[in-house]
Amino acid sequence: MQLYLPIAEFSLNIFLLIGMGGAVGFLSGLFGVGGGFLLTPLLIFSGIPAPVAVASVTSQVVAASTSGALSYYRRGGIDLKLALFLIISGVFGAFAGVWTFGYLRSTGQLELTISLGYLVFLGSIGSIMLVEAGRAVLKYRSGERPPAHLPHQHNWVHGLPFRVRFKRSGIYVSVFPVIAIGAGIGFIGSLLGIGGGFILVPALVYLLRVPGVMVIGTSLLHVVAIMAVTTILHAVASQTVDVLLALTLMVGSVAGAQFGAAAGRKLRGEQLRLLLGLLVLAVAIRFAFSLLVAPADPFSMAIVTPGGAG
Amino acid sequence: MGTIRVFLAILVMALISGPATAQRLVSSMSDPEISIDSSFAGETITLFGTVASDFENGDTGVPAGSFDVVIAIHGPNSDRVARLKQRTGGIWINREAQVFRNFPSFVRLLSTSPLSNITDAEVLEAEGLSFEAIVRRTEPDDGPRGALFSSNLIRMMEKEGLFELDERGVTLLSPTFYSARVELPAFVPNGTFLATTFLFQNGEIVARKAERFEVRTAGFERFVGEQAKRNSLVYGLVAVLIALFTGWLGGVLFRR
Numbered sequence: 001m002q003l004y005l006p007i008a009e010f011s012l013n014i015f016l017l018i019g020m021g022g023a024v025g026f027l028s029g030l031f032g033v034g035g036g037f038l039l040t041p042l043l044i045f046s047g048i049p050a051p052v053a054v055a056s057v058t059s060q061v062v063a064a065s066t067s068g069a070l071s072y073y074r075r076g077g078i079d080l081k082l083a084l085f086l087i088i089s090g091v092f093g094a095f096a097g098v099w100t101f102g103y104l105r106s107t108g109q110l111e112l113t114i115s116l117g118y119l120v121f122l123g124s125i126g127s128i129m130l131v132e133a134g135r136a137v138l139k140y141r142s143g144e145r146p147p148a149h150l151p152h153q154h155n156w157v158h159g160l161p162f163r164v165r166f167k168r169s170g171i172y173v174s175v176f177p178v179i180a181i182g183a184g185i186g187f188i189g190s191l192l193g194i195g196g197g198f199i200l201v202p203a204l205v206y207l208l209r210v211p212g213v214m215v216i217g218t219s220l221l222h223v224v225a226i227m228a229v230t231t232i233l234h235a236v237a238s239q240t241v242d243v244l245l246a247l248t249l250m251v252g253s254v255a256g257a258q259f260g261a262a263a264g265r266k267l268r269g270e271q272l273r274l275l276l277g278l279l280v281l282a283v284a285i286r287f288a289f290s291l292l293v294a295p296a297d298p299f300s301m302a303i304v305t306p307g308g309a310g
Numbered sequence: 311m312g313t314i315r316v317f318l319a320i321l322v323m324a325l326i327s328g329p330a331t332a333q334r335l336v337s338s339m340s341d342p343e344i345s346i347d348s349s350f351a352g353e354t355i356t357l358f359g360t361v362a363s364d365f366e367n368g369d370t371g372v373p374a375g376s377f378d379v380v381i382a383i384h385g386p387n388s389d390r391v392a393r394l395k396q397r398t399g400g401i402w403i404n405r406e407a408q409v410f411r412n413f414p415s416f417v418r419l420l421s422t423s424p425l426s427n428i429t430d431a432e433v434l435e436a437e438g439l440s441f442e443a444i445v446r447r448t449e450p451d452d453g454p455r456g457a458l459f460s461s462n463l464i465r466m467m468e469k470e471g472l473f474e475l476d477e478r479g480v481t482l483l484s485p486t487f488y489s490a491r492v493e494l495p496a497f498v499p500n501g502t503f504l505a506t507t508f509l510f511q512n513g514e515i516v517a518r519k520a521e522r523f524e525v526r527t528a529g530f531e532r533f534v535g536e537q538a539k540r541n542s543l544v545y546g547l548v549a550v551l552i553a554l555f556t557g558w559l560g561g562v563l564f565r566r
Contacts, residue, residue, distance in 0.1 A: 066556075232546035232550060298394055
Protein backbone atom coordinates (compact mmCIF):
# COMPACT_ATOMS: atom_id res chain seq x y z
CA MET A 1 0.00 0.00 0.00
CA GLN A 2 1.46 3.31 -1.08
CA LEU A 3 1.40 6.25 1.29
CA TYR A 4 1.68 9.74 -0.15
CA LEU A 5 3.98 11.90 1.98
CA PRO A 6 2.72 15.48 1.71
CA ILE A 7 5.99 17.29 2.49
CA ALA A 8 8.36 14.93 0.70
CA GLU A 9 5.84 15.00 -2.23
CA PHE A 10 6.72 11.37 -2.74
CA SER A 11 4.94 8.01 -2.35
CA LEU A 12 6.45 5.14 -0.40
CA ASN A 13 5.09 1.79 0.68
CA ILE A 14 3.68 2.20 4.19
CA PHE A 15 4.85 -1.28 5.26
CA LEU A 16 8.38 -0.48 4.10
CA LEU A 17 8.31 2.66 6.26
CA ILE A 18 6.92 0.89 9.35
CA GLY A 19 9.38 -1.96 8.72
CA MET A 20 12.33 0.45 8.60
CA GLY A 21 11.09 2.12 11.78
CA GLY A 22 10.67 -1.29 13.42
CA ALA A 23 14.13 -2.54 12.46
CA VAL A 24 15.81 0.64 13.65
CA GLY A 25 13.61 0.63 16.77
CA PHE A 26 14.75 -2.94 17.52
CA LEU A 27 18.40 -1.91 17.27
CA SER A 28 17.83 1.24 19.33
CA GLY A 29 16.10 -0.81 22.03
CA LEU A 30 18.90 -3.37 21.90
CA PHE A 31 21.68 -0.82 22.29
CA GLY A 32 19.83 1.90 24.19
CA VAL A 33 20.42 4.57 21.54
CA GLY A 34 17.95 6.81 19.69
CA GLY A 35 18.55 5.25 16.30
CA GLY A 36 18.51 8.51 14.33
CA PHE A 37 21.99 7.80 13.01
CA LEU A 38 20.59 4.67 11.29
CA LEU A 39 17.18 5.96 10.24
CA THR A 40 18.31 9.19 8.53
CA PRO A 41 20.73 7.36 6.18
CA LEU A 42 18.14 4.62 5.50
CA LEU A 43 15.59 7.23 4.41
CA ILE A 44 18.13 9.10 2.28
CA PHE A 45 19.17 5.86 0.57
CA SER A 46 15.49 5.02 -0.13
CA GLY A 47 14.94 8.25 -2.04
CA ILE A 48 13.57 10.73 0.51
CA PRO A 49 15.24 14.13 0.04
CA ALA A 50 17.99 14.60 2.66
CA PRO A 51 16.42 17.79 4.18
CA VAL A 52 13.07 16.01 4.71
CA ALA A 53 14.79 12.90 6.08
CA VAL A 54 16.84 14.86 8.63
CA ALA A 55 13.95 17.04 9.83
CA SER A 56 11.40 14.20 10.05
CA VAL A 57 13.75 11.83 11.86
CA THR A 58 14.33 14.62 14.37
CA SER A 59 10.70 14.36 15.50
CA GLN A 60 10.89 10.54 15.39
CA VAL A 61 13.84 10.70 17.82
CA VAL A 62 11.63 12.68 20.25
CA ALA A 63 9.12 9.81 20.27
CA ALA A 64 11.81 7.14 20.54
CA SER A 65 13.43 8.80 23.58
CA THR A 66 10.30 9.94 25.48
CA SER A 67 9.28 6.67 27.13
CA GLY A 68 12.87 6.01 28.20
CA ALA A 69 13.27 9.50 29.64
CA LEU A 70 9.97 9.15 31.55
CA SER A 71 10.89 5.82 33.09
CA TYR A 72 14.33 7.15 34.17
CA TYR A 73 12.62 10.22 35.63
CA ARG A 74 10.28 8.04 37.73
CA ARG A 75 13.24 6.06 39.02
CA GLY A 76 15.07 9.28 39.87
CA GLY A 77 17.74 8.60 37.26
CA ILE A 78 17.93 12.17 35.93
CA ASP A 79 20.13 14.99 37.21
CA LEU A 80 17.67 17.81 36.43
CA LYS A 81 20.14 20.62 37.15
CA LEU A 82 22.77 19.14 34.86
CA ALA A 83 20.10 18.47 32.22
CA LEU A 84 18.94 22.10 32.42
CA PHE A 85 22.49 23.41 31.88
CA LEU A 86 22.95 21.05 28.94
CA ILE A 87 19.56 21.85 27.40
CA ILE A 88 19.92 25.65 27.58
CA SER A 89 23.30 25.51 25.88
CA GLY A 90 21.95 22.83 23.53
CA VAL A 91 19.17 25.13 22.31
CA PHE A 92 21.79 27.66 21.18
CA GLY A 93 23.64 24.86 19.42
CA ALA A 94 20.41 23.76 17.72
CA PHE A 95 19.74 27.31 16.48
CA ALA A 96 23.22 27.44 14.97
CA GLY A 97 22.74 23.95 13.51
CA VAL A 98 19.42 24.75 11.81
CA TRP A 99 20.81 28.00 10.44
CA THR A 100 23.84 26.17 9.05
CA PHE A 101 21.48 23.53 7.63
CA GLY A 102 19.58 26.17 5.63
CA TYR A 103 22.77 27.88 4.48
CA LEU A 104 24.35 24.64 3.29
CA ARG A 105 21.13 23.62 1.57
CA SER A 106 21.08 26.83 -0.45
CA THR A 107 24.69 26.39 -1.54
CA GLY A 108 24.21 22.74 -2.49
CA GLN A 109 26.65 21.41 0.11
CA LEU A 110 24.13 19.93 2.57
CA GLU A 111 24.43 16.34 1.34
CA LEU A 112 28.22 16.60 1.42
CA THR A 113 28.20 17.99 4.97
CA ILE A 114 25.80 15.29 6.16
CA SER A 115 27.99 12.60 4.60
CA LEU A 116 31.19 14.12 6.02
CA GLY A 117 29.57 14.64 9.42
CA TYR A 118 28.40 11.05 9.59
CA LEU A 119 31.79 9.82 8.42
CA VAL A 120 33.74 11.82 11.02
CA PHE A 121 31.45 11.31 14.03
CA LEU A 122 30.35 7.75 13.40
CA GLY A 123 33.84 6.78 12.26
CA SER A 124 35.59 8.08 15.35
CA ILE A 125 32.92 7.03 17.88
CA GLY A 126 32.60 3.62 16.24
CA SER A 127 36.36 3.03 16.35
CA ILE A 128 36.65 4.10 19.99
CA MET A 129 33.70 1.88 20.97
CA LEU A 130 35.13 -1.06 19.07
CA VAL A 131 38.56 -0.77 20.70
CA GLU A 132 37.15 -0.21 24.18
CA ALA A 133 34.57 -3.01 23.93
CA GLY A 134 37.05 -5.35 22.25
CA ARG A 135 39.43 -4.93 25.20
CA ALA A 136 36.59 -5.49 27.67
CA VAL A 137 35.52 -8.67 25.87
CA LEU A 138 39.11 -9.98 25.89
CA LYS A 139 39.45 -9.14 29.59
CA TYR A 140 36.21 -10.98 30.33
CA ARG A 141 37.53 -14.03 28.45
CA SER A 142 40.75 -13.99 30.47
CA GLY A 143 38.69 -13.97 33.66
CA GLU A 144 39.37 -10.38 34.71
CA ARG A 145 36.31 -8.46 35.91
CA PRO A 146 36.02 -4.79 34.98
CA PRO A 147 35.89 -2.34 37.91
CA ALA A 148 32.32 -1.52 38.92
CA HIS A 149 33.08 2.21 39.15
CA LEU A 150 35.36 4.46 37.23
CA PRO A 151 38.36 5.47 39.30
CA HIS A 152 37.62 8.83 40.92
CA GLN A 153 40.51 10.53 39.21
CA HIS A 154 40.44 14.12 38.00
CA ASN A 155 41.32 15.14 34.46
CA TRP A 156 42.14 18.51 32.86
CA VAL A 157 38.42 19.37 32.65
CA HIS A 158 38.24 19.56 36.43
CA GLY A 159 40.90 22.26 36.56
CA LEU A 160 38.74 24.88 34.75
CA PRO A 161 37.20 27.87 36.62
CA PHE A 162 33.49 28.75 37.32
CA ARG A 163 32.70 25.46 38.94
CA VAL A 164 29.14 24.43 39.67
CA ARG A 165 28.02 21.65 41.99
CA PHE A 166 25.61 19.10 40.53
CA LYS A 167 24.35 17.32 43.66
CA ARG A 168 22.50 14.42 42.07
CA SER A 169 25.54 13.40 40.07
CA GLY A 170 27.90 14.23 42.91
CA ILE A 171 30.20 16.26 40.66
CA TYR A 172 31.69 19.74 41.09
CA VAL A 173 32.82 20.92 37.69
CA SER A 174 33.34 24.06 35.59
CA VAL A 175 30.35 25.23 33.53
CA PHE A 176 32.48 25.59 30.39
CA PRO A 177 32.75 21.89 29.48
CA VAL A 178 29.04 21.47 30.33
CA ILE A 179 28.06 24.32 27.99
CA ALA A 180 30.45 23.13 25.28
CA ILE A 181 29.10 19.58 25.39
CA GLY A 182 25.44 20.72 25.39
CA ALA A 183 25.91 23.19 22.53
CA GLY A 184 28.09 20.81 20.53
CA ILE A 185 25.56 17.97 20.69
CA GLY A 186 22.72 20.39 19.86
CA PHE A 187 24.61 21.64 16.81
CA ILE A 188 25.60 18.20 15.51
CA GLY A 189 22.18 16.70 16.27
CA SER A 190 20.19 19.37 14.45
CA LEU A 191 22.54 19.32 11.46
CA LEU A 192 22.70 15.54 11.06
CA GLY A 193 19.25 14.45 12.29
CA ILE A 194 20.57 12.40 15.19
CA GLY A 195 19.81 12.59 18.89
CA GLY A 196 23.49 12.35 19.67
CA GLY A 197 23.03 10.08 22.70
CA PHE A 198 25.91 7.89 21.59
CA ILE A 199 28.22 10.94 21.65
CA LEU A 200 26.68 12.56 24.75
CA VAL A 201 26.90 9.48 27.00
CA PRO A 202 30.66 8.94 26.57
CA ALA A 203 31.24 12.73 26.90
CA LEU A 204 29.34 12.84 30.20
CA VAL A 205 31.08 9.72 31.50
CA TYR A 206 34.66 10.40 30.45
CA LEU A 207 34.84 14.20 30.58
CA LEU A 208 32.48 15.14 33.43
CA ARG A 209 32.63 11.84 35.37
CA VAL A 210 28.84 11.67 35.66
CA PRO A 211 28.00 8.39 37.44
CA GLY A 212 26.39 5.55 35.48
CA VAL A 213 23.01 5.73 37.26
CA MET A 214 22.47 9.35 36.12
CA VAL A 215 24.10 9.38 32.70
CA ILE A 216 21.51 7.56 30.55
CA GLY A 217 18.46 9.36 31.98
CA THR A 218 20.07 12.80 31.81
CA SER A 219 21.22 12.18 28.27
CA LEU A 220 17.74 10.96 27.22
CA LEU A 221 16.10 14.11 28.64
CA HIS A 222 18.62 16.26 26.74
CA VAL A 223 17.86 14.36 23.53
CA VAL A 224 14.06 14.78 23.95
CA ALA A 225 14.33 18.51 24.68
CA ILE A 226 16.86 19.36 21.95
CA MET A 227 15.18 17.26 19.27
CA ALA A 228 11.79 18.82 20.16
CA VAL A 229 13.26 22.32 19.78
CA THR A 230 15.03 21.27 16.57
CA THR A 231 11.79 19.87 15.11
CA ILE A 232 10.09 23.24 15.65
CA LEU A 233 13.09 25.11 14.21
CA HIS A 234 13.16 22.90 11.11
CA ALA A 235 9.38 23.29 10.71
CA VAL A 236 9.69 27.08 10.78
CA ALA A 237 12.98 27.57 8.92
CA SER A 238 12.90 24.97 6.16
CA GLN A 239 9.37 23.47 6.37
CA THR A 240 10.76 20.01 5.79
CA VAL A 241 9.15 18.11 8.71
CA ASP A 242 6.82 15.49 7.23
CA VAL A 243 4.44 14.48 10.05
CA LEU A 244 3.04 11.51 8.12
CA LEU A 245 6.53 10.15 7.47
CA ALA A 246 7.51 10.78 11.10
CA LEU A 247 4.36 9.14 12.46
CA THR A 248 4.80 5.89 10.48
CA LEU A 249 8.43 5.72 11.59
CA MET A 250 7.45 6.40 15.22
CA VAL A 251 4.85 3.62 15.27
CA GLY A 252 7.38 1.13 13.88
CA SER A 253 10.25 2.20 16.10
CA VAL A 254 8.31 2.43 19.39
CA ALA A 255 7.08 -1.15 18.88
CA GLY A 256 10.44 -2.45 17.62
CA ALA A 257 12.29 -0.91 20.57
CA GLN A 258 10.39 -3.14 23.02
CA PHE A 259 11.59 -6.32 21.31
CA GLY A 260 15.09 -4.89 21.05
CA ALA A 261 15.19 -4.10 24.77
CA ALA A 262 14.10 -7.67 25.58
CA ALA A 263 16.80 -9.09 23.31
CA GLY A 264 19.37 -6.73 24.85
CA ARG A 265 18.93 -8.24 28.31
CA LYS A 266 20.37 -11.52 26.98
CA LEU A 267 23.70 -9.91 26.08
CA ARG A 268 26.47 -8.49 28.30
CA GLY A 269 27.29 -4.77 28.19
CA GLU A 270 30.65 -5.09 26.44
CA GLN A 271 29.18 -7.47 23.85
CA LEU A 272 26.46 -4.92 23.11
CA ARG A 273 29.02 -2.12 22.82
CA LEU A 274 31.11 -4.24 20.47
CA LEU A 275 28.10 -4.88 18.21
CA LEU A 276 27.03 -1.23 18.35
CA GLY A 277 30.60 -0.18 17.50
CA LEU A 278 30.54 -2.44 14.43
CA LEU A 279 27.15 -1.08 13.36
CA VAL A 280 28.20 2.55 13.78
CA LEU A 281 31.39 1.87 11.85
CA ALA A 282 29.46 0.14 9.05
CA VAL A 283 27.28 3.24 8.56
CA ALA A 284 30.42 5.42 8.55
CA ILE A 285 32.03 3.20 5.90
CA ARG A 286 28.88 3.42 3.76
CA PHE A 287 29.19 7.21 3.82
CA ALA A 288 32.95 7.05 3.13
CA PHE A 289 32.10 4.99 0.10
CA SER A 290 29.67 7.60 -1.25
CA LEU A 291 32.29 10.33 -0.79
CA LEU A 292 35.36 8.54 -2.13
CA VAL A 293 34.02 6.42 -4.98
CA ALA A 294 33.26 8.22 -8.24
CA PRO A 295 29.49 8.81 -8.36
CA ALA A 296 27.49 7.03 -11.06
CA ASP A 297 26.27 10.47 -12.13
CA PRO A 298 28.44 13.50 -11.31
CA PHE A 299 25.47 15.73 -12.14
CA SER A 300 22.58 16.36 -9.79
CA MET A 301 19.66 18.77 -9.75
CA ALA A 302 17.44 20.48 -7.20
CA ILE A 303 14.63 23.00 -7.10
CA VAL A 304 15.67 26.38 -5.74
CA THR A 305 12.95 27.60 -3.40
CA PRO A 306 12.75 31.19 -2.22
CA GLY A 307 14.25 32.01 1.15
CA GLY A 308 17.61 30.43 0.53
CA ALA A 309 16.50 26.83 0.95
CA GLY A 310 16.74 24.51 -2.00
CA MET B 311 -12.00 8.38 -13.56
CA GLY B 312 -14.96 9.28 -15.75
CA THR B 313 -14.09 6.88 -18.55
CA ILE B 314 -17.70 6.67 -19.71
CA ARG B 315 -18.05 10.43 -19.61
CA VAL B 316 -14.92 10.81 -21.72
CA PHE B 317 -16.17 8.22 -24.16
CA LEU B 318 -19.52 9.99 -24.50
CA ALA B 319 -17.85 13.36 -25.01
CA ILE B 320 -15.62 11.84 -27.66
CA LEU B 321 -18.66 10.33 -29.37
CA VAL B 322 -20.57 13.61 -29.37
CA MET B 323 -17.59 15.50 -30.74
CA ALA B 324 -17.00 12.90 -33.44
CA LEU B 325 -20.62 13.23 -34.52
CA ILE B 326 -20.72 17.01 -34.66
CA SER B 327 -17.28 17.51 -36.20
CA GLY B 328 -17.48 16.19 -39.76
CA PRO B 329 -15.13 17.44 -42.47
CA ALA B 330 -13.39 20.76 -41.91
CA THR B 331 -10.75 23.11 -43.22
CA ALA B 332 -8.73 23.11 -40.02
CA GLN B 333 -9.07 26.64 -38.87
CA ARG B 334 -10.31 25.90 -35.42
CA LEU B 335 -9.65 23.37 -32.69
CA VAL B 336 -12.37 22.13 -30.38
CA SER B 337 -10.75 20.34 -27.47
CA SER B 338 -11.40 19.09 -23.99
CA MET B 339 -9.89 16.85 -21.36
CA SER B 340 -11.05 14.19 -18.94
CA ASP B 341 -10.00 15.79 -15.65
CA PRO B 342 -9.53 19.55 -15.31
CA GLU B 343 -8.56 18.94 -11.68
CA ILE B 344 -6.49 16.03 -10.45
CA SER B 345 -6.49 15.57 -6.69
CA ILE B 346 -3.75 13.81 -4.80
CA ASP B 347 -4.89 11.87 -1.74
CA SER B 348 -3.05 9.43 0.53
CA SER B 349 -3.38 6.54 -1.91
CA PHE B 350 -2.46 8.57 -5.01
CA ALA B 351 -0.39 6.39 -7.32
CA GLY B 352 -0.62 8.43 -10.49
CA GLU B 353 -3.48 9.06 -12.86
CA THR B 354 -4.13 8.87 -16.57
CA ILE B 355 -5.79 11.84 -18.21
CA THR B 356 -7.25 11.96 -21.70
CA LEU B 357 -7.04 14.98 -23.96
CA PHE B 358 -9.20 14.93 -27.03
CA GLY B 359 -10.59 17.25 -29.65
CA THR B 360 -11.58 17.76 -33.19
CA VAL B 361 -10.76 20.02 -36.09
CA ALA B 362 -13.78 22.15 -36.83
CA SER B 363 -14.24 24.34 -39.86
CA ASP B 364 -14.39 28.03 -39.12
CA PHE B 365 -17.68 28.94 -40.78
CA GLU B 366 -17.64 32.49 -39.43
CA ASN B 367 -14.59 33.21 -41.56
CA GLY B 368 -16.39 32.04 -44.63
CA ASP B 369 -14.95 28.56 -44.88
CA THR B 370 -17.02 26.10 -46.79
CA GLY B 371 -16.08 23.09 -44.74
CA VAL B 372 -14.15 21.19 -47.39
CA PRO B 373 -11.41 19.03 -45.81
CA ALA B 374 -8.00 19.68 -47.24
CA GLY B 375 -5.13 17.28 -46.75
CA SER B 376 -4.13 15.57 -43.53
CA PHE B 377 -3.42 17.00 -40.12
CA ASP B 378 -0.83 16.40 -37.47
CA VAL B 379 -1.41 17.14 -33.81
CA VAL B 380 1.26 18.00 -31.25
CA ILE B 381 0.41 18.41 -27.56
CA ALA B 382 2.80 20.08 -25.12
CA ILE B 383 2.06 19.78 -21.40
CA HIS B 384 4.03 21.97 -19.00
CA GLY B 385 4.01 21.63 -15.22
CA PRO B 386 4.46 24.58 -12.83
CA ASN B 387 7.68 26.58 -13.24
CA SER B 388 10.34 26.96 -10.60
CA ASP B 389 14.03 27.83 -10.50
CA ARG B 390 16.06 24.67 -10.87
CA VAL B 391 19.77 24.24 -10.31
CA ALA B 392 22.02 21.65 -11.95
CA ARG B 393 25.22 20.83 -10.09
CA LEU B 394 28.39 19.04 -11.11
CA LYS B 395 30.49 17.01 -8.66
CA GLN B 396 34.26 16.98 -9.04
CA ARG B 397 36.94 15.17 -7.12
CA THR B 398 38.58 17.64 -4.75
CA GLY B 399 41.19 16.49 -2.26
CA GLY B 400 40.08 12.89 -2.71
CA ILE B 401 36.37 13.40 -2.14
CA TRP B 402 33.52 14.21 -4.51
CA ILE B 403 32.14 17.70 -3.98
CA ASN B 404 29.55 19.80 -5.85
CA ARG B 405 31.75 22.38 -7.55
CA GLU B 406 30.01 24.02 -10.51
CA ALA B 407 26.34 24.90 -10.69
CA GLN B 408 24.00 26.53 -13.16
CA VAL B 409 20.58 27.95 -12.31
CA PHE B 410 17.73 27.69 -14.81
CA ARG B 411 15.06 30.32 -14.11
CA ASN B 412 11.33 29.52 -14.47
CA PHE B 413 12.07 26.02 -15.54
CA PRO B 414 9.04 23.71 -16.04
CA SER B 415 8.95 20.99 -13.41
CA PHE B 416 7.19 18.58 -15.75
CA VAL B 417 6.97 18.33 -19.55
CA ARG B 418 5.19 15.92 -21.85
CA LEU B 419 5.49 16.26 -25.62
CA LEU B 420 3.09 14.09 -27.59
CA SER B 421 2.51 13.95 -31.32
CA THR B 422 0.85 11.94 -34.04
CA SER B 423 4.17 11.20 -35.77
CA PRO B 424 7.88 12.03 -35.25
CA LEU B 425 8.23 15.78 -34.73
CA SER B 426 10.92 16.09 -37.40
CA ASN B 427 8.43 14.70 -39.95
CA ILE B 428 5.73 17.16 -38.91
CA THR B 429 7.62 20.41 -39.28
CA ASP B 430 11.12 21.89 -39.50
CA ALA B 431 13.52 22.60 -36.69
CA GLU B 432 12.93 26.39 -36.70
CA VAL B 433 9.23 26.00 -35.94
CA LEU B 434 9.92 23.45 -33.20
CA GLU B 435 12.49 25.83 -31.70
CA ALA B 436 10.21 28.87 -31.89
CA GLU B 437 7.26 27.06 -30.32
CA GLY B 438 9.29 25.29 -27.64
CA LEU B 439 8.46 21.86 -29.01
CA SER B 440 11.71 20.18 -27.99
CA PHE B 441 13.40 19.78 -24.62
CA GLU B 442 16.39 21.73 -25.93
CA ALA B 443 14.14 24.63 -26.92
CA ILE B 444 12.45 24.60 -23.51
CA VAL B 445 15.80 24.65 -21.68
CA ARG B 446 17.17 27.36 -23.97
CA ARG B 447 14.37 29.68 -22.87
CA THR B 448 15.47 29.40 -19.26
CA GLU B 449 19.21 29.40 -19.67
CA PRO B 450 21.15 32.40 -18.43
CA ASP B 451 24.23 32.08 -20.63
CA ASP B 452 24.94 30.15 -23.77
CA GLY B 453 28.60 29.21 -23.39
CA PRO B 454 29.99 25.70 -23.83
CA ARG B 455 29.58 25.05 -20.07
CA GLY B 456 25.94 26.14 -20.34
CA ALA B 457 25.37 23.58 -23.11
CA LEU B 458 26.96 20.88 -20.95
CA PHE B 459 24.66 21.72 -18.05
CA SER B 460 21.50 21.98 -20.16
CA SER B 461 22.07 18.65 -21.91
CA ASN B 462 22.68 16.96 -18.56
CA LEU B 463 19.66 18.64 -17.00
CA ILE B 464 17.49 17.26 -19.82
CA ARG B 465 19.04 13.81 -19.30
CA MET B 466 18.25 13.94 -15.55
CA MET B 467 14.71 15.20 -16.11
CA GLU B 468 14.11 12.34 -18.56
CA LYS B 469 15.65 9.79 -16.18
CA GLU B 470 13.39 10.99 -13.34
CA GLY B 471 10.39 10.72 -15.65
CA LEU B 472 9.71 14.47 -15.45
CA PHE B 473 10.39 15.03 -19.17
CA GLU B 474 8.94 12.62 -21.67
CA LEU B 475 8.60 12.62 -25.44
CA ASP B 476 6.03 10.33 -27.06
CA GLU B 477 5.96 10.71 -30.83
CA ARG B 478 3.08 8.26 -31.13
CA GLY B 479 1.18 9.62 -28.14
CA VAL B 480 -1.59 11.32 -30.11
CA THR B 481 -3.96 9.06 -32.01
CA LEU B 482 -6.04 10.24 -34.94
CA LEU B 483 -9.31 8.36 -34.69
CA SER B 484 -10.48 9.98 -37.90
CA PRO B 485 -8.68 12.48 -40.16
CA THR B 486 -10.06 15.31 -38.00
CA PHE B 487 -10.45 13.74 -34.58
CA TYR B 488 -7.60 13.12 -32.14
CA SER B 489 -7.18 11.80 -28.64
CA ALA B 490 -4.17 11.41 -26.35
CA ARG B 491 -3.72 9.58 -23.08
CA VAL B 492 -1.19 11.06 -20.67
CA GLU B 493 -0.04 9.20 -17.61
CA LEU B 494 0.69 11.48 -14.67
CA PRO B 495 3.01 9.55 -12.32
CA ALA B 496 2.75 9.46 -8.51
CA PHE B 497 5.55 12.04 -8.22
CA VAL B 498 3.82 14.60 -10.46
CA PRO B 499 4.47 18.09 -9.06
CA ASN B 500 1.57 20.06 -7.59
CA GLY B 501 0.32 23.18 -9.29
CA THR B 502 -1.17 24.56 -12.47
CA PHE B 503 -0.43 22.73 -15.70
CA LEU B 504 -0.77 24.11 -19.20
CA ALA B 505 -1.66 21.81 -22.08
CA THR B 506 -1.20 23.41 -25.50
CA THR B 507 -2.48 21.61 -28.58
CA PHE B 508 -0.95 22.55 -31.95
CA LEU B 509 -2.61 21.61 -35.22
CA PHE B 510 -0.18 21.25 -38.11
CA GLN B 511 -0.91 21.08 -41.79
CA ASN B 512 1.90 20.83 -44.34
CA GLY B 513 4.43 21.84 -41.71
CA GLU B 514 2.59 25.01 -40.69
CA ILE B 515 0.64 25.68 -37.53
CA VAL B 516 -2.97 26.25 -38.57
CA ALA B 517 -4.55 26.33 -35.12
CA ARG B 518 -3.63 26.12 -31.47
CA LYS B 519 -5.47 25.90 -28.22
CA ALA B 520 -4.28 26.09 -24.63
CA GLU B 521 -5.99 24.64 -21.59
CA ARG B 522 -5.18 24.72 -17.92
CA PHE B 523 -5.57 21.96 -15.44
CA GLU B 524 -4.73 21.69 -11.77
CA VAL B 525 -2.87 19.02 -9.88
CA ARG B 526 -3.29 19.48 -6.18
CA THR B 527 -3.29 17.54 -2.98
CA ALA B 528 -6.75 16.98 -1.50
CA GLY B 529 -8.26 16.42 1.89
CA PHE B 530 -5.88 15.59 4.71
CA GLU B 531 -2.70 15.75 2.59
CA ARG B 532 -3.60 19.19 1.38
CA PHE B 533 -4.38 20.34 4.90
CA VAL B 534 -1.02 19.04 6.17
CA GLY B 535 0.92 20.62 3.31
CA GLU B 536 -0.79 23.98 3.74
CA GLN B 537 -0.36 24.07 7.50
CA ALA B 538 3.35 23.27 7.11
CA LYS B 539 3.72 26.38 4.95
CA ARG B 540 1.24 28.81 6.52
CA ASN B 541 1.31 27.98 10.23
CA SER B 542 4.76 26.49 10.39
CA LEU B 543 5.22 27.25 14.11
CA VAL B 544 1.94 25.55 15.08
CA TYR B 545 2.78 22.71 12.69
CA GLY B 546 6.13 22.20 14.40
CA LEU B 547 4.53 22.30 17.87
CA VAL B 548 1.91 19.74 16.81
CA ALA B 549 4.65 17.50 15.33
CA VAL B 550 6.44 17.60 18.71
CA LEU B 551 3.22 16.88 20.64
CA ILE B 552 2.47 13.90 18.38
CA ALA B 553 5.98 12.61 18.98
CA LEU B 554 5.78 13.06 22.77
CA PHE B 555 2.35 11.40 22.87
CA THR B 556 3.43 8.44 20.68
CA GLY B 557 6.52 7.93 22.83
CA TRP B 558 4.53 8.14 26.06
CA LEU B 559 1.84 5.79 24.68
CA GLY B 560 4.49 3.28 23.63
CA GLY B 561 5.91 3.33 27.14
CA VAL B 562 2.48 2.82 28.71
CA LEU B 563 1.46 0.05 26.31
CA PHE B 564 4.65 -1.94 26.72
CA ARG B 565 5.31 -1.02 30.38
CA ARG B 566 8.99 -0.37 30.08
